[in-house]
Amino acid sequence: MEANSSGEDLCVKVAVHIRPLIGDEKLQGCKDCVSVVPGKPQMQIGSHSFTFDHVYGSSGSPSSSMYDECVAPLVDSLFQGYNATVLAYGQTGSGKTYTMGTSLKGGCQTGQIPKVMNSLFGKIETLKHEIEFQLHVSFIEIHKEEVRDLLDPISANKQETANEHAGKATIPGKPPIQIRETSNGIITLAGSTECRVKTLKEMADCLEQGSLSRATGSTNMNNQSRFFRRKTEEAAMATKRLKKLLEARQSSARDNSGNLLFSIKMSTPPNYLIKPYEPFIFSDYEIFLQGWLDHELEVQANVHEVRHERAALAEELAVLRQVDEFASKGVSPPRGKNGYSRESSMSTTGRTARIASLQNMPSISSNSLVAMASQLSEAEERERAFSSCGRWNQLRSMGDAKSLLQYMFSSLGDARCQLWEKEIESKEMKEQMKELVCQKQLKYTAGIANGSVRESATLMDQTRKMMPVGQLSMKELALVGQGGKLWRWKRSHHQWLLQFKWKWQKPWRLSEWIRHNDETIMRAKPRPQALLDVMYRN
Ligand SMILES: Nc1ncnc2c1ncn2[C@@H]1O[C@H](COP(=O)(O)OP(=O)(O)OP(=O)(O)O)[C@@H](O)[C@H]1O
Structure with a gap:
């Protein structure tokens, strides 16, 4: 945690590093579109101004002071037991790798990470008689929404072989690492390689090995193909x-x-x-x-x-x-x-x-x-x-x-x-039950004790009494048919003859009886209003 100029404690500081135009951009006649407001950590793009904790590069503070102002205090706090993170964020080609110093070419020491390494081992050297230190490093790459382990020895070997034979950069190593959250809320990278390092040389080797394993490493291809490859992957x-x-x-x-x-x-x-x-x-x-x-x-x-x-x-x-x-x-x-x-x-x-x-x-x-x-x-x-x-x-x-x-x-x-589906099913079942109830009650008396049927409109009116079919006259039966009950019998009686055969004592007589009623219906005059009076007698 650091204090800013107003004395306020800050957990996060944001610094901008403006890189100069590079060769290709100059060749194409590109122009700088970012300017720094003199004396302020503020930059301007068109009519918009943005203020940060620090602005380096261009006409802002010199890039060389970035380490001392932003990173060195974090290294000091490590030795006081704090955790620290430096995150480089920006679009492709904006200079993250350059700024962090992860493209080690011939032991280049200008980036932030090599400076941190030097500082770490310097401090360890002075404190090693009082405190025992153990250093572990890991190196991952987030690429195409996957986390890859850059220190995984299997991928590293495959990478070398592939570079020798095919000249390609992306070689799948072990499966991507899973980002997990422990029960106490700590984010971990399950299964990432952690190398123990004892000397500056060992740590530098890890950094170099990891840099070479990067799928997008600028050491692996020229700018143009890297750019297009990135775009193609996206x-x-x-x-x-x-x-x-x-x-x-x-x-x-x-x-x-x-x-x-x-x-x-x-x-x-x-x-x-x-x-x-x-x-x-x-x-x-x-x-x-x-x-x-x-x-x-x-x-x-x-x-x-x-x-x-x-x-x-x-x-x-x-x-x-x-x-x-x-x-x-x-x-x-x-x-x-x-x-x-x-x-x-x-x-x-x-x-x-x-x-x-x-x-x-x-x-x-x-x-x-x-x-x-x-x-x-x-x-x-x-x-x-x-x-x-x-x-x-x-x-x-x-x-x-x-x-x-x-x-x-x-x-x-x-x-x-x-x-x-359930609604349709239940509608159909209600229909069927209604039919069955009517059929059964017309033959015998009301007697199906099923909740949903009891609640159905047909049986809701307790003041009305269901009549067995045998007690209805032919004329009344004809009216029932006209009201819609009997034609349904006709449509389905073959089915329920099969289905409910065991319930009916003499199904062949029922068929005869329905046929007879059909003939009666055909002769009868339609009087639908009388239906309920026939079906239910007070
Ligand atoms: N401050 C700088 N001064 C001079 N050249 C720079 C600077 N920053 C970046 N460059 C150059 O710009 C190019 C792109 O930089 P770099 O590879 O670091 O971008 P990047 O953000 O890491 O890209 P990617 O996300 O694709 O990996 C490189 O050729 C690098 O040398």
Whole structure:
């Protein structure tokens, strides 16, 4: 905990490190869009000002003072028994690796971590006679929503072999590490390698090994391919999520009230369970999902555009190289329809400059890439918004949140379907029971002691007495038929003859009797109002 200028204790301090434009950006004529307000830890982008605890780089404080002002006090507090964290946060290519010093090239000592290491071992050296120290290090990478162990010896070996043979960077090692929360609320990385280090050299080796194992390590590829690879991976993640969502949509149905029912099933439901018949309004979530789907589609469209643009650039580069080759042999390149008229009309210097810029261009200035970057930061913003409210706090990533949402939709969809089915079932059963009761009572007397049937409209009126069918005259029976009871008998009597045969003493006589009644019904005049008076006698 530190005290700021106003004497206030602060647990978290935020410092901004502004990096200068790098080679490719300068080549493309990019301009600095960030300025630092003189004498203040404040920076300006357009008309917006942002104030932090420190601003380094550009015309702010020199980067070299970052360690002394921000990190050294934390190292001191470690020796007083406190925990400390330094977190570098920023978009791809913003300079996190450079600032932290995790891309150790030939033992570069400029980043924060190498400085911390030096300071740690310096202090240990002076205190080792009084206190025994044990140092353990671990190194992880969060990549594509997964946590990877960079000190895992298996991945490290595979990495080396793969780099030798295939020249590829991403090699799956052991399964991704799980982020877990202990009962006392401590977040742990289950199964991550912890190496015990005794010397500065051992610790530096760990840092180097981990840096080399990074899937996105800048040591493994040049800027352009790294940038595109990162974007492609992000696009692949988006596609995966989109596919899941589309699958969920395809398997969804709309109930008769127009609400969306998700029937997607998850093999391992998350811990958040919803009561099966909890009332739930889908429309807000539908809107949210619709918005999210649109966003993902837009990202996809942009990725497609970027790929297209990249292919066009690669094509231009190939043509320029060929023209260059012709020129170096002293041969003039073919002109005409399929020739290289535009490229060959360029001056040699112009062509060389264009080749160099095409080789190095990470296409960062491309409009679609800029749009995509802003969309991705919007997604990050949403993720932050999610993780800062209520129960969403328990979620570790946007992926978790989406899984939870899908699970909620799935459970609620199922619950609504079940409810709907049950309602239909119970309606049908009531109908059947009503029929049975009528049939039985017409043959014998009222006697079915079933709660739901007792409650049915037919039997609600206790003042009315059910009459056995034998006591009704033919005319009365005809009226009953006209009122709708007897035609139902006719429709279903074959079924219940089979089903309730054991109940009826002489079913063949019943058939005869119904046929006889049918004939009577056909002859009788319709008088539906008289139905109840016939069925129930006061
Ligand atoms: N302060 C700086 N001064 C000079 N060059 C810098 C500075 N910060 C970063 N760079 C350069 O900018 C490029 C991108 O930096 P870096 O690889 O550290 O970004 P990153 O944020 O770690 O990217 P990623 O998230 O993709 O790993 C590198 O070529 C690096 O050398």
